[in-house]
Amino acid sequence: MCGIIGYIGDKCAADILISGLSHLEYRGYDSSGVALMHGNDIDIYKASGKLINLIEILRTKSEVTSISKIGIGHIRWATHGLPTTTNAHPHTCTCKSLTLVHNGIIENYQELKEELAKTGAVFRSETDTEIAAHLIAYEYGKTQDLLHAMQNAVKKIKGAFAFCAIHKKEPNKIVVAKRNAPLVLGVGQGENFIASDIPAIIEYTKKAIYLSDYQVGVVTKDDIKIYDDMGNPVVNKVEHLPFEAMAISKMGYKHFMLKEIHEQSDVVRNNLSGKLIDHNKKVILEDFKLSPEKIDKLSRIQIVACGTSLHAGMVGKYIIEKYAGIPVDVEASSEYIYRDTIADEKTLVIGNYQSDETADTITAIKQVKEKGSHIAIITNRTDSTMARLADSLIPVNAGIEVSVAATKSYMAQLISLYLLAIYLNEAKGIDKYKDEISLLKQEMIELPNKIEALLENTSEIQRVAKKYSSFKNFIYIARGINFATALEGALKLKEISYINATGYGAGELKHGPIAMLDSDMPVLAILNTGVVYDKVLSNCEEAKARQARLIGVTNYISDKDRRLFDDLVMIPDASDILSPALNIIVLQLIAYYIAEYLGKDVDQPRNLAKSVTVE
Numbered sequence: 001m002c003g004i005i006g007y008i009g010d011k012c013a014a015d016i017l018i019s020g021l022s023h024l025e026y027r028g029y030d031s032s033g034v035a036l037m038h039g040n041d042i043d044i045y046k047a048s049g050k051l052i053n054l055i056e057i058l059r060t061k062s063e064v065t066s067i068s069k070i071g072i073g074h075i076r077w078a079t080h081g082l083p084t085t086t087n088a089h090p091h092t093c094t095c096k097s098l099t100l101v102h103n104g105i106i107e108n109y110q111e112l113k114e115e116l117a118k119t120g121a122v123f124r125s126e127t128d129t130e131i132a133a134h135l136i137a138y139e140y141g142k143t144q145d146l147l148h149a150m151q152n153a154v155k156k157i158k159g160a161f162a163f164c165a166i167h168k169k170e171p172n173k174i175v176v177a178k179r180n181a182p183l184v185l186g187v188g189q190g191e192n193f194i195a196s197d198i199p200a201i202i203e204y205t206k207k208a209i210y211l212s213d214y215q216v217g218v219v220t221k222d223d224i225k226i227y228d229d230m231g232n233p234v235v236n237k238v239e240h241l242p243f244e245a246m247a248i249s250k251m252g253y254k255h256f257m258l259k260e261i262h263e264q265s266d267v268v269r270n271n272l273s274g275k276l277i278d279h280n281k282k283v284i285l286e287d288f289k290l291s292p293e294k295i296d297k298l299s300r301i302q303i304v305a306c307g308t309s310l311h312a313g314m315v316g317k318y319i320i321e322k323y324a325g326i327p328v329d330v331e332a333s334s335e336y337i338y339r340d341t342i343a344d345e346k347t348l349v350i351g352n353y354q355s356d357e358t359a360d361t362i363t364a365i366k367q368v369k370e371k372g373s374h375i376a377i378i379t380n381r382t383d384s385t386m387a388r389l390a391d392s393l394i395p396v397n398a399g400i401e402v403s404v405a406a407t408k409s410y411m412a413q414l415i416s417l418y419l420l421a422i423y424l425n426e427a428k429g430i431d432k433y434k435d436e437i438s439l440l441k442q443e444m445i446e447l448p449n450k451i452e453a454l455l456e457n458t459s460e461i462q463r464v465a466k467k468y469s470s471f472k473n474f475i476y477i478a479r480g481i482n483f484a485t486a487l488e489g490a491l492k493l494k495e496i497s498y499i500n501a502t503g504y505g506a507g508e509l510k511h512g513p514i515a516m517l518d519s520d521m522p523v524l525a526i527l528n529t530g531v532v533y534d535k536v537l538s539n540c541e542e543a544k545a546r547q548a549r550l551i552g553v554t555n556y557i558s559d560k561d562r563r564l565f566d567d568l569v570m571i572p573d574a575s576d577i578l579s580p581a582l583n584i585i586v587l588q589l590i591a592y593y594i595a596e597y598l599g600k601d602v603d604q605p606r607n608l609a610k611s612v613t614v615e
């Protein structure tokens, strides 16, 4: 987590750094800071709390800060030390000649700290980053060259990092380095940019160079030089950035989350494009490289993911097992990596993620790669670390997602998992579900229109959200393929409104949770016509008998059963198998409108970050 930014050119560095940081806020937002260089001086400005606090400070000093044309900046998600101004980046060495921002975690910082203390280093913060500043400065003392100092220092550092460093004695350059943390260099004319992620620089340039792990670079106004871990100069490809600046604006919506919820019909269209052309044609997954013979020999599939992506994986299990007849395990990456997981060359491991750098999932993928399993990645970022590790890619084409709470990326993952299940079925030549799959394909093609119909009028959802916004606890129930929808809907409510919501398989209610039910514990039930519809209805009866207020989300209700519910939200008609894609939109909106009604910071909920780069 954390975001870093750097600028060197002829424009006002402070403006560019602040604009960049504002687009990196999804990576963390508990404190921020910039270092601005002018002549041989470096001025540092830091603030705890949201970026606006730093902007206020810079505004009062604009006469001084506007002069600088070189600078580095940082937005923090605290790992080592409280989110205070002192712990905010940039950090400096003892004599303050070297200044540094860092994204990542330095694992051996205690050990390095002890060694550096012996050299007289004076520590001012509780962060691991400050140790790196002292270490690079120590190496600078030996080499009097910032590039060499960085090259020597990174060899001594264990862990993950993306660094940007400036030095008073070398005022016309920024030195960068990277290992297991993202860093992109934006290429301009007479100016260059450095950032943790593309949104920070897309306004200024469409050309970028991705730094690889173990590379170190020197960025000046007119040049970018990159060196490998042996110190040899290397040339990295200049790539065209895929995103439009428009994609990172709210486009008139109050929050990114609402905008992204409303983008879901297009997300489905984009994801299906070129993959599902007609209900009579086979699914095409161009970058899925497992041959039909190898698919036939697969003995198991493992889906590794975290949070929302894990919930998408749970839906995936249901459909892949059904249509491809291959056992599927879905596991949180953080659990998967600390046991002796059984995977071999007959295992397909699917990594599913919405950001580009979830540490737990990266570790899981790295571990299993050594076991010879085929690795397929469902990704919104084909340029990510995991995508590079993968044997097969399933790009989801969801466009950039800014809101910390994942919505449209979840939709895109669901669609990819449906496509994969059908693809595997067709590769194996399983005839059993031919007609059902043909109907499913047709329904998937029509899904964007149904999503639009659902989103056209959300007044009922808003009414329900307002009505229930004062409750402190919720239970969400569902069964079958919508079990994961209940978990995901409850997670959405928790993360943006801080209300306690727990998802249960509806059949599990009577095995314990029912004890909590009374009129203060609303139960939201998802019930779609299909095998478990009547069962969920019975579970709703059980809840009602305990005075719980019942909210139903359904595609059908008879007049007889309607009386059971205090409130009902209807979705467009959908088959049970595809209903998670519609039901989740209702749950996303309920969470959104409750949080919005309560005045919460919807796009940047407390304590969270979009990319979770720590294990």
Ligand code: F6R
Residues within 6 Å of the ligand: 305, 306, 307, 308, 309, 310, 352, 353, 354, 355, 356, 357, 358, 361, 404, 405, 406, 407, 495, 610, 611, 612
């Ligand atoms: C919730 C959310 C998180 C992420 C989780 C994993 O809205 O976004 O639960 O899904 O942190 O991140 P990825 O999917 O990038 O691995």
